[in-house]
Amino acid sequence: MTYKEIAKKYLENNGITIGDTIKINKEDISYEGILLDRSEDSEDGYLVLKLDSGYNVGVAIENTQAELIQKGDKPKIGYGAEDIAHDPSKQNISIISTGGTVSSIIDYRTGAVHPKFTAADLIKANPELLDYANYNVKALYNILSENMQPKYWVEAAESIANDISDGSDGIVIAHGTDTLHYTAAALSFMLKTPVPIVITGAQRSSDRPSSDANMNLIDSVVAAKSDIAEVSVCMHGSLNDSYTYLHKGTKVRKMHTSRRDTFRSINYEPIAKIENHSVDINPNYRYTKRNENELEVNSAVEEKVGLIKSFPGICEELIEYHIDKGYKGLVIEGTGLGHVPDKLITPLARAHDENIPVVMTSQCLYGRVNMNVYSTGREILNAGVISGRDMTPETAYVKLSWVLGQTNDIGEVAKLMNKNIAGEFNEKSSIKYFLN
Amino acid sequence: MTYKEIAKKYLENNGITIGDTIKINKEDISYEGILLDRSEDSEDGYLVLKLDSGYNVGVAIENTQAELIQKGDKPKIGYGAEDIAHDPSKQNISIISTGGTVSSIIDYRTGAVHPKFTAADLIKANPELLDYANYNVKALYNILSENMQPKYWVEAAESIANDISDGSDGIVIAHGTDTLHYTAAALSFMLKTPVPIVITGAQRSSDRPSSDANMNLIDSVVAAKSDIAEVSVCMHGSLNDSYTYLHKGTKVRKMHTSRRDTFRSINYEPIAKIENHSVDINPNYRYTKRNENELEVNSAVEEKVGLIKSFPGICEELIEYHIDKGYKGLVIEGTGLGHVPDKLITPLARAHDENIPVVMTSQCLYGRVNMNVYSTGREILNAGVISGRDMTPETAYVKLSWVLGQTNDIGEVAKLMNKNIAGEFNEKSSIKYFLN
Numbered sequence: 001m002t003y004k005e006i007a008k009k010y011l012e013n014n015g016i017t018i019g020d021t022i023k024i025n026k027e028d029i030s031y032e033g034i035l036l037d038r039s040e041d042s043e044d045g046y047l048v049l050k051l052d053s054g055y056n057v058g059v060a061i062e063n064t065q066a067e068l069i070q071k072g073d074k075p076k077i078g079y080g081a082e083d084i085a086h087d088p089s090k091q092n093i094s095i096i097s098t099g100g101t102v103s104s105i106i107d108y109r110t111g112a113v114h115p116k117f118t119a120a121d122l123i124k125a126n127p128e129l130l131d132y133a134n135y136n137v138k139a140l141y142n143i144l145s146e147n148m149q150p151k152y153w154v155e156a157a158e159s160i161a162n163d164i165s166d167g168s169d170g171i172v173i174a175h176g177t178d179t180l181h182y183t184a185a186a187l188s189f190m191l192k193t194p195v196p197i198v199i200t201g202a203q204r205s206s207d208r209p210s211s212d213a214n215m216n217l218i219d220s221v222v223a224a225k226s227d228i229a230e231v232s233v234c235m236h237g238s239l240n241d242s243y244t245y246l247h248k249g250t251k252v253r254k255m256h257t258s259r260r261d262t263f264r265s266i267n268y269e270p271i272a273k274i275e276n277h278s279v280d281i282n283p284n285y286r287y288t289k290r291n292e293n294e295l296e297v298n299s300a301v302e303e304k305v306g307l308i309k310s311f312p313g314i315c316e317e318l319i320e321y322h323i324d325k326g327y328k329g330l331v332i333e334g335t336g337l338g339h340v341p342d343k344l345i346t347p348l349a350r351a352h353d354e355n356i357p358v359v360m361t362s363q364c365l366y367g368r369v370n371m372n373v374y375s376t377g378r379e380i381l382n383a384g385v386i387s388g389r390d391m392t393p394e395t396a397y398v399k400l401s402w403v404l405g406q407t408n409d410i411g412e413v414a415k416l417m418n419k420n421i422a423g424e425f426n427e428k429s430s431i432k433y434f435l436n
Numbered sequence: 437m438t439y440k441e442i443a444k445k446y447l448e449n450n451g452i453t454i455g456d457t458i459k460i461n462k463e464d465i466s467y468e469g470i471l472l473d474r475s476e477d478s479e480d481g482y483l484v485l486k487l488d489s490g491y492n493v494g495v496a497i498e499n500t501q502a503e504l505i506q507k508g509d510k511p512k513i514g515y516g517a518e519d520i521a522h523d524p525s526k527q528n529i530s531i532i533s534t535g536g537t538v539s540s541i542i543d544y545r546t547g548a549v550h551p552k553f554t555a556a557d558l559i560k561a562n563p564e565l566l567d568y569a570n571y572n573v574k575a576l577y578n579i580l581s582e583n584m585q586p587k588y589w590v591e592a593a594e595s596i597a598n599d600i601s602d603g604s605d606g607i608v609i610a611h612g613t614d615t616l617h618y619t620a621a622a623l624s625f626m627l628k629t630p631v632p633i634v635i636t637g638a639q640r641s642s643d644r645p646s647s648d649a650n651m652n653l654i655d656s657v658v659a660a661k662s663d664i665a666e667v668s669v670c671m672h673g674s675l676n677d678s679y680t681y682l683h684k685g686t687k688v689r690k691m692h693t694s695r696r697d698t699f700r701s702i703n704y705e706p707i708a709k710i711e712n713h714s715v716d717i718n719p720n721y722r723y724t725k726r727n728e729n730e731l732e733v734n735s736a737v738e739e740k741v742g743l744i745k746s747f748p749g750i751c752e753e754l755i756e757y758h759i760d761k762g763y764k765g766l767v768i769e770g771t772g773l774g775h776v777p778d779k780l781i782t783p784l785a786r787a788h789d790e791n792i793p794v795v796m797t798s799q800c801l802y803g804r805v806n807m808n809v810y811s812t813g814r815e816i817l818n819a820g821v822i823s824g825r826d827m828t829p830e831t832a833y834v835k836l837s838w839v840l841g842q843t844n845d846i847g848e849v850a851k852l853m854n855k856n857i858a859g860e861f862n863e864k865s866s867i868k869y870f871l872n
Contacts, residue, residue: 312589
């Protein structure tokens, strides 16, 4: 038990230990649940209870009375993986935490959310995980995902590769949701994998009653044990806790600021649905099976790649700026089928002439770039711009960063951009994948 | 009749005039429909037929035989509004064409699409329009909408205001779809209107069998005759021709590169559905009625406003560049609830210190900016950044451009950005408006 001072004394006075079912009464309110261990950084004076709903809640113990309902019969609950004996009948799953809401706790005084959980804390807060696998847990870094940078993708890819080499049967990465889809795309290009690599996050931190962290983590472990040896994203599929979806790492995007089902496959279908801890693979999807690929890591990435959105007031100087500043590649978020104002075509041609590849995507997000329909598009093609097809702007940006890590030759870049490396584009687009 | 040379001779030889129902046989194929007049710029050697389906089709007359099925009993069909006697029982609608696919024809030789229609041509190609109103038609400019610039919004607003002053009962603007939503937002801020202002477009040009131009135009006229005296967007509501939606001009976005139902209300519901030429107003929507507002034009706009998307590799120098280049305002497309990497906060604070307002939006598109949840967001707020609430990045960009046309005082800018001018934000957000 790592509870300290006030909380420790309170628990001792009431004869309560971690894993016990207790009831805490406070004025008109009472909470009943299983007492969990605290996380390393949490404050004194609070207990963490797992409610029947599966949600964890932090309760300030001041002015409360505790009641022991039942002694815990699962002493493992509340302890980190390091305390648990290895079970040879279970698979070995690595959990790598990078920070973000899924790895955050609320500061119960201020209400602000901090990324303070370690991977071990994730297991403490979600002890049901121990029923599913043996764990190797690692805190890679502890940042909110808006601060992710391309160099962190490289670290993550190499850390994952090490775990796979060391015999991990599947990888779960806990990540902030803001840029989770950028990281998912990066790992998709960087790694060929013999085991599942599942990235997950949460829209509400583990200690909030409405947290989606618990279910997303458990379903991610279920996916990491499955036969789908690909990079995927596991997140809520609906507003309630009934199922999660597994999305292809290169075809997914955060589409809502706050809903739990914010992640959506774009120009694609989810590759699987996970319900009642069982993976239902989309019958239309031909997946890469466990051990079909050998482990291969190509983590080199070019950081100096720009992502520029077109809009009515855009100035041609913005393109010139990127060229002059030594950017090695540009992704344009054009309008409609992949257009920009005519005045931008000359600087885009200059970029191409100076061996800076330019990739066109659409700010519509759904659909497919087609620069053959209108005169503007044809001129953009003539300027040497490469079609991003039906990739999201985010995936095209990550892909170009990765491609420029592999080669500086503009012809080779075009060849790789036009090659389907990680299922990032469909050969033909179906208009049926819209807003689903 | 404006058919010339080859086509004129062909029609004369067969005793056919505009408005007749004819059948054209060509090897195994035959087309039956009403002969329409040609548009000013169309090539010789082609006839334009309106099929039973309502679609127009261009038929090359080489190696064909024509059959007269029925002499036209509606001699008006195929002529421009200028040929039609004013009907005092009908409302007076202005159609202003700006170019785009809705005003385009295919070059039947090359297959490329050109914006060559005038507003009068729109009526020639869609003669059913004459059943609905008297028309005042005007070609304001003839460009594909990726070339729209803020100064064109000003021209459009002033042209519309003139028509309203001259007694127009409603305005229809034919516009390219790529940036239609930017223009719709601009007109929403620039005009207080006593009559409906309806912006429409098409994803397929009028002379393609699958064109959506015809129905979008007719329903736009129906909307322009209605009681909703607001700026709205009228476009297909589904993949087939069964109904259109009317979207609020500040809450709509192009979401698919090619689907006909590409325009979607974001964080909002369509304000009306138009089916069988009847306007069904959303009962949840409190609209501004005809003549409730007096005409008011505030078309001043600041062109030097930047729109910057955040992404993992973004450099703080990009913000510095915009400040140094004399930008008067910046809209950031942040991640999640409205975040950027920590390293961008110092340059954003510099912008604010130099009286350059910065507005935060979310690249999720759906949901609402909330910078109070995480530490990063609070620091961004402390840097003086203004929340874009649940506006799309595009609407926030247009609004800031317009607000900076009204005032240079950064305090006044913040006040106006926080004021609901044209229904551009909801006071509270509902998560139910997602991907619908």
